[in-house]
Amino acid sequence: MKRIAIDMDEVIADFNTKHLRLFNEQYNEQLTVHDLQGTRLRLLRPHLKNEIIGYLKDPSFFRDLDVMANSQEVIKQLSEQYEIYITTAAMEYPTSFAAKYEWLKEHFSFLSDMNFVFCGDKSIIRADYLIDDNVRHFEHFAGQGILFHAPHNVNEHAEIRVHNWLEIRDYFLR
Template sequence: MRIAIDMDEVLANPIHKFIQLYHRDHQVPLDLIIAPGTEIFQNVPEEINGRWFEYINEKGFFRDLPVVDGAVEAVRQLQEKYEIYVVSAAMEFRNSLEDKMDWLTEYFPFIDWKHIVFCGEKIVNVDIMIDDRIKNFRDFKGRPLLFTSPHNLLLTEYERVDNWQQVLDKLM
C-alpha cells in the first residue's frame, strides 16, 4: 500500500516561521494565538496581513522550517510497512523547490528522490493521503487523513489525526 504525505503543516512547520518573521518585522508577539478555522495572516493586524505572501515567496523560506514533532520517527516506521511518497504542491511557490528538496534531504534522507513529488494539484494514485488541506482530498479515491492545523480545526467530515503518534496508532 502507498501513502502520500504532505510537507507543510504535516512534516514541516511553516506557522512557527511565520510567527518568527512577523515578530521580527512587526513586533507581533511570538505567543500569537491562531483562532480555530483561520489562517495565520487573519490573526495579525490588517495592515500587515499580506506579508505572509511575501515571506512564503522568498528564497530560503522553506529551507529551515522546524520538523513537526515525531514526524521523522513516524515516517521511518511507516516506511517499514508502506511505500511512502512525500507529495507537496510546491509548484505554487517557485522558490520553494530547491528549499524543499534540501530540507527533505536533511531531515528525511531515507526517502528516495523517486518518492518525492512536487506538483500543482495532488492527483496521485495512493491508498492513503495525509494532508492538512481538504482541497487535496477532492477526487481522491483512497483514505484521507486530515492532519490537524489551526485552519482546519472546525472541519468534522474527515478522519482526523492530531499528531504523528495518532497516525501510527491508526496505520501500524
C-alpha cells in the first residue's frame, strides 16, 4: 500500500483565518487572505514580527483552527486505499504539540495516533507522496511532492499543485 504524508497547517487546518483575526483585532487592521498573496503576515508587518510569531507560541493557538473544506471526507476515502500520515513540522513551535495532537484527535479520529508525525525536517518521512503548502519540504523528500495552494505560495513553482481537497481526491482516486 502506498503512503501519503499530509501536512497540517494550511493543508488540513485553516491557519490563516485565525492568525489574521487575532492580528486584526489586536492592531485594528482589516487585512484579508488576499493581502497575503505571495507573502506572509510577518513580512507584511515586519515591525511586528515578534508579536505575530508570538501568536504561534501560545500553547492553545492551534487547538481551535477550522478544518479545511472537504479534507476529512477525502482523507477518509484515501485511507481506504493508502496509508495516511499527518506530518507537521511542530518543532518550529514546540508549544504547539498538545494543541495539534488534540485537534487531530478531534477532527481526524479515524486515523491512528501512530500516524501523527511531529517533526522538524520532513525529508525524514518515508512516503510516496507529501502534500504540503511549503515547497521547501520537497527539496530533500524522496517521494513526489504535491503543493497545496495557499496564499503565501502563489509564486512558487511545483511539478504538481492542487487547490483544494476535491482536486486531491481526483488526483489519487481517478
